[in-house]
Amino acid sequence: MPGVSSFRSKLVRAALGALAGLLAAFTALAVAELVAGLVRPEAGPVTVVGGAVIDRTPAAVKDFAIRTFGENDKTVLQLGILAMLALLALALGVLALSHRRAGAAGALLFGVVGAAAALSRPDSTGLGDVLPSAAGALAGALALYVLAAKAVRVPDPAGAGGEDGEGGWSRRGFLTAAGVTAVAATSAGALGRFFTGRQGQGAVASREGLVLPGPASPAPALPAGVQLKVPGVTAFATPNSDFYRVDTALTVPKVDAGTWRLRIHGKGVARPLTYTLDQLLARPLIERDITLTCVSNEVGGPYIGSARWLGVPLVGLLKEAGVIPPSRGGEADQLVVRSVDGMTLGTPVEDVMDGRDAMLAVGMNGEPLPFDHGFPARMLVPGLYGYVSACKWITDIELTTFDAYDPYWVKRKWARRAPIKTQSRIDTPKPFARPNAGTVVVAGVAWAQHRGISRVEIRVDDGPWQDADLAAQAGVDTWRQWSYRWNATAGGHNITVRATDGTGQTQTEQRTRTIPDGASGRHSVFVTVT
Numbered sequence: 001m002p003g004v005s006s007f008r009s010k011l012v013r014a015a016l017g018a019l020a021g022l023l024a025a026f027t028a029l030a031v032a033e034l035v036a037g038l039v040r041p042e043a044g045p046v047t048v049v050g051g052a053v054i055d056r057t058p059a060a061v062k063d064f065a066i067r068t069f070g071e072n073d074k075t076v077l078q079l080g081i082l083a084m085l086a087l088l089a090l091a092l093g094v095l096a097l098s099h100r101r102a103g104a105a106g107a108l109l110f111g112v113v114g115a116a117a118a119l120s121r122p123d124s125t126g127l128g129d130v131l132p133s134a135a136g137a138l139a140g141a142l143a144l145y146v147l148a149a150k151a152v153r154v155p156d157p158a159g160a161g162g163e164d165g166e167g168g169w170s171r172r173g174f175l176t177a178a179g180v181t182a183v184a185a186t187s188a189g190a191l192g193r194f195f196t197g198r199q200g201q202g203a204v205a206s207r208e209g210l211v212l213p214g215p216a217s218p219a220p221a222l223p224a225g226v227q228l229k230v231p232g233v234t235a236f237a238t239p240n241s242d243f244y245r246v247d248t249a250l251t252v253p254k255v256d257a258g259t260w261r262l263r264i265h266g267k268g269v270a271r272p273l274t275y276t277l278d279q280l281l282a283r284p285l286i287e288r289d290i291t292l293t294c295v296s297n298e299v300g301g302p303y304i305g306s307a308r309w310l311g312v313p314l315v316g317l318l319k320e321a322g323v324i325p326p327s328r329g330g331e332a333d334q335l336v337v338r339s340v341d342g343m344t345l346g347t348p349v350e351d352v353m354d355g356r357d358a359m360l361a362v363g364m365n366g367e368p369l370p371f372d373h374g375f376p377a378r379m380l381v382p383g384l385y386g387y388v389s390a391c392k393w394i395t396d397i398e399l400t401t402f403d404a405y406d407p408y409w410v411k412r413k414w415a416r417r418a419p420i421k422t423q424s425r426i427d428t429p430k431p432f433a434r435p436n437a438g439t440v441v442v443a444g445v446a447w448a449q450h451r452g453i454s455r456v457e458i459r460v461d462d463g464p465w466q467d468a469d470l471a472a473q474a475g476v477d478t479w480r481q482w483s484y485r486w487n488a489t490a491g492g493h494n495i496t497v498r499a500t501d502g503t504g505q506t507q508t509e510q511r512t513r514t515i516p517d518g519a520s521g522r523h524s525v526f527v528t529v530t
């Protein structure tokens, strides 16, 4: 049955082509990983392409990704890129069977994409960043060219064809070449991982060796009762391991504290200054409980956490540089801060100098900042969403104006100024819980950083608003717990919460999306009382 046999032989050929394509892509990534490990891990092709995708993702999609995949959003993105690459590699492999040169050229094209992505990243350090993608693409193109050549010489299983007819030898030829490629690529990749790991070791050692001085101004003692004894309510103090993480970094920057510098310069800066970490640590430090919130937090969402931060007051540093706040005639109204990975955030100079505890934090809950949260230093300004204040891995502070410069998120349609909106969240009961009739303790948190929380009310269905019991308030810059003893009757009920801040303003019921300046509206939970 020649028809069947030729169909089968075509299938085998295509499979070999696909395999050649996949192996070539794997080789390209592994060689790129090796070169990135030697040059700069942040310039690896998956990292730069992923970063470029993040930079170009519309805010709404980014918000969707955060909402849907949570803190796995970056893993999902990387897997997506790899899956896409695998599909294209399969196709390129099959194409290379008949058009070997075109296949190899296609592989080189991926290198161009990777190189362009590397150069487009804000933290690009120059032409060296194209090396991983270029080397990977060359290796991938070569692998594809050789493997495709071997693959077309494999005769069909029925022994009816093949270019040279030397069936057994040729098949072994392809398999040998494929095996050698796989082993070589795996070794290159492993070596790359090893070098990458070694690059981070200096940073890890500098963090482990860092002994933070005590605060000159310790955190005020927490009043008894800031933490309710209600099961299910969020802990008042968020452990570092549970603290939410939101940033654009596909590889977490590992900064060596020994070589790290912070520069302060720009408009109205009489004395531009550069500090080492030791110089900052030699200054009087403050320690404060501050609750940080992400503008991408949906009503009822999890992107909020509270920690005890240790840091250098920013106002002192700015005054030392000769900065005058705009309200007293200073020329600069925006502080543009840059991180080592090229992120830019913009903060009102006025807010930083108005007496609140704006700081360059170096410690979080009694230890140096974790790498995920900005080691060796990050900014924190109580009362402002993270994207306009909380720059992690900070390295540069530039005084400028809102008119002169739009930082990263503002370029992507988020608001220039974004004080945290008054919000409240029901932590217990959980949505769709089935509590027993009788007393049900409803409890949660409310926050309006730098204004404080003065009142929290609960409404069941369309009933009247009832005052909840407020837990003790640690300060205006932290969230506040609340609880309400509800006499629950059988049936389905909707419980809604609203908070009033320290200025007397009650949280609006107007529902808005997170973009451009934070979600508003009230959190409700539906439960069925049995």
Ligand SMILES: Nc1nc2c(c(=O)[nH]1)N[C@H]1C(S)=C(S)[C@@H](COP(=O)(O)O)O[C@H]1N2
Pocket: 243, 244, 245, 246, 247, 248, 249, 292, 293, 294, 295, 339, 340, 341, 343, 372, 373, 374, 385, 386, 387, 390, 391, 392, 393
């Ligand atoms: N360098 C850098 N700093 C950053 C960001 C970022 O993407 N890069 N994201 C900001 C945002 S949007 C928030 S909400 C906070 C989150 O801080 P956390 O990850 O420590 O919770 O960091 C801010 N600082």
Ligand SMILES: [Mo]
Pocket: 246, 293, 294, 295, 296, 385, 386, 387
């Ligand atoms: Mo954020």
